[in-house]
Amino acid sequence: MKITCIAVDDEPLALELLTKFINQTSFLELVGKFSNAIEALSFLNQNPVQLIFMDIQMPDLSGMELARILDGKKNSDKTRIIFCTAYHQFAIEGYKVDALDYLLKPYSYEEFLAAASKAYQYFERATQSDKPQIRQDSQAKPEYIFLKVEYQLVKVMLQDITHVEAYKDYVKVHLKSKPNPILSLTSMKNMEELLPSEKFMRVHRSFIVSLDHIDSVSKNVIQIGNHQISVGDNYKDQFLEFLSKWIS
Template sequence: MSLLKCIAVDDEPLALKLVQTFIDQTPFLELTASCDNAVEAMELIREKQPDVVFLDINMPNLTGMELARLLQEQPGTLPKIIFTTAYNHYAIEGYKVNAVDYLLKPFSYEEFLRAANKVLLQTTEASNQSQSITADDEFIFLKVEYQWVRISLKDILYIESLKDYVKVHLDDSQKTVLSLISLKALEEKLPSAKFMRIHRSFIVCLDKINAISKNSVFIGKTEITVGEQYKEAFKTIVDKWLK
């Protein structure tokens, strides 16, 4: 089993040292970096590409919650986040940025290990899912109101972000599905060979694109702009198509 790469972030030296110690004594975790502020953490996350970040919330200049929101807007795979905080009123906000867990200070190693195991389980499940979703007739389940709805991948045209929800636009004339999940979290569930994020608010099914202009794609009559930070990656795909 490969180790999960970790970054620890906390502006309290003793709290940071505790997280470092807990990571070191956990067999499936590896500490790759640590720091005492969220601004430096953002650079470390880009550089180290960790699997999980143990992130304090209350820090000066940029809070851990603000960093988590900024990461949601970045292209690429989002690290799993476990918040560490002395305050117990961040649960809802943590849910909105798809935090795996949040540890209330002071926390024990048992509580730490329980949160780390959640990351391990999610990472294993995501790996298994990405290996299994290859055929056109595969599917995902999304929570819609009070039930889980099965959606065939071959029916998805594009996916639109609506704050805390996503709207999945389907091949079936004007049919959409609304689910409480972030675009980033859904992006990680989809096979990258078939789906691509081309804008902070849109993921498209590459097979359903029927026209391309300089800065946009067209799926049926819908025009979707390619965001600036996604242009280079999308151009690589287009160049392959046009060879």
């Protein structure tokens, strides 16, 4: 699978490095590079693109402003953004516009590849969800995810995650193997996309639970270890459908 992408950066050297990294990544297909966001927007209005690697601070139209424009479009779920910037203070704002990832300049190819691989996993899941749901037990399932914790990527085994909790601009990922949750700068929407739907379920605006780790259910309250998690009104029907299968 090839992911179509563009690079947007007003600094010539940064744009050159970004395009170099894209071109040496086998699953990325560079379809355009731009030195300002206005040119990029004009191209995006005429051409479908899956992924944008983009600087934030640019003249005339910033990367953040372009992200907000794209977020209002009907196909915003088809185009994802990875921000590439020298200013770490933009990280929280970047996740508020649901950026897929955030690269802090100067970044290495290893860091770039980790972000690109996250995009690959996202679009692979999206492609599978668009296909007829035919179960293939022999197909390999992902066993772990990578989460950005401070300035490093941490490998987290899926079977170790008991539940995920929203916490301001972060998420708390509760693990069976650790007494304290890990704190990752990402959104609940991104976590919902990362975690396989057959194993995890969003039950509240602020909670995603591991179905394997549910100990008991009482009315609209889920018990996982010492944690009690309420099922939100908007999620009750989906959870009750799962529960009916669980009971039977």
